[in-house]
Amino acid sequence: MSPHVPAPEGRFHLPTTPKTARWGTLPHPGSSPVLIVRDGETVTVDTVSHEGILEDQGRDPVRFFGAYGVAEREVLPDARAIAESTLERDPGADGPHVVTGPISVTGAMPGDLLKVETLSLHRRADYGIVSSRHGKGALPGHLPAPDTADSAATRRLPSGTVSTFCTVEADATARPVGVIPYGTTGRAARFPLRPFMGVMGVTAATAHPLSTVPPGRHGGNLDVKVLDTGTALYLPVQIDGAGFYTGDPHYAQGNGEVALTALEAPLRATFRLTVLKGAAARRAVGLIDTPFGESDTHWIAIGLHKDLDEAMRAAVRAALTFLTSRAGMDAASAYAYLSAAADLEISQVVDQVQGVHCLIRKSDIGELPSDIPVQKGEFMSETAVSPDCSGTKGTP
Structure with a gap:
């Protein structure tokens, strides 16, 4: 395709x-x-x-x-x-x-x-690669395995890297999908594309x-x-x-x-x-001072840390900072809302610093207040991170 x-x-x-x-x-x-x-x-x-x-x-x-x-x-x-x-x-x-x-x-x-x-x-292009190398995936020491066999899609290189070739094809509705063939019977895994x-x-x-x-x-x-x-x-x-x-x-x-x-x-x-700048920045994300996302349907609070549990906590703190400093919620109500309705998803576990993002539905919160807070957010000191996201506050 x-x-x-x-x-x-x-x-x-x-x-x-x-x-x-x-x-x-x-x-x-x-x-x-x-x-x-x-x-x-x-x-x-x-x-x-x-x-x-x-x-x-x-x-x-x-x-x-x-x-x-x-x-x-x-x-x-x-x-x-x-x-x-x-x-x-x-x-x-x-x-x-x-x-x-x-x-x-x-x-x-x-x-x-x-x-x-x-x-x-x-x-x-109409093709791409998924690679596993250097024992740096989610299962280091187990995959890529030294006895990985080559197939129509997967090759084990002399370096030890295992690279899987994916093509892009059209499904029955003409939508592009990724395709990874496997086995010897012509079977393949087909999955939707979502470029980013x-x-x-x-x-x-x-x-x-x-x-x-x-x-x-x-x-x-x-x-x-x-x-x-x-x-x-x-x-x-x-x-x-x-x-x-x-x-x-x-x-x-x-x-x-x-x-x-x-x-x-x-x-x-x-x-x-x-x-x-200034008020315009606070109107956008409140007092958030870390990467933060927005889609048509969600606010996206991002937590980063070398430890996955701490990355999750950082995402919760970022979400709380946004809800309290921009949406005007009190901390107890915001915490309860996150537990009842927000989704925390693992972004990635393979980049030395782990990532978790929290999805807050805009429709749940409604229109944000027009006034802009000037007080320091209750959770800001906890969301500040150093470049390596160790959790310590330091020079950016």
Whole structure:
């Protein structure tokens, strides 16, 4: 099922090239912006997946995907260019992700919020990869197993990485679905696609570049699958210009992302980047000072921590902060509401820092009050996190 990739829809079009991308690390305060936009402008980013170009896969996407029957002409030129580039990356210390940016937004300053609206996501290929490697999934020491046998979809590489090739096909209603064949009888698992960007973040005010793997107060590798087309992500700005970046495109992901990766594949993503200051920021999320999401139907409180139980507690505290500081609920009522009606879902358990997100139905809360609180939120000191989300408050 060949994808139709429409023309760039944003005011600006940002391709991913060795000059606009970083590989394995996030932008830092010394990174020069690859694009400068005004508040409220839109940007279309052609994102590149790391799967098929990594060292443990041979760093040759034509050869790697060719082993699955993908013709050379169907391997994206930008993926080939990144694989062949001299972009610095330490495989032993840095993350795997190709990150495009930073994009500087005029007027953004520390203390503001950057509202990142995902306006559209379009597939750039009709195939993708799910990989399990280095004992870093949910079952380290058990999978990937050393005796994993190759099949029509799955190959065990000399590095030990097990990569499963997925195609995109049309189901009986002409909707695209992911397909993983298995066994010898022509059977396959078919699942719905829900494209989203795994990495969306702002530049952290750190002395050294951060790995792309763990998420934090800066956002980054959040892997929250409900942050798809039509949603917004609010991020606390930490440096002048915000320094927005994105990467890690997914066609589909199950909550947990247990094998280590989701269905990784390239997307054309269009964003609107808006700076919210003072009262406008409080009208959006109350006194939240960590990444926070919004869809047409839900508010999305995000909890991050190296311990999954603590990530859950962080998500509850973030939800309480929002409900008390923005919706005007008292803490006891908000706590009771969360227990009765909100859904806490595991975002991912494989990114060093674990993620849990809490879904609060907008229809349950109704229209938010027009007045804006000025008092400190009861739970704010507990939701503040350091870049590694250890739970300690520190310099962002």
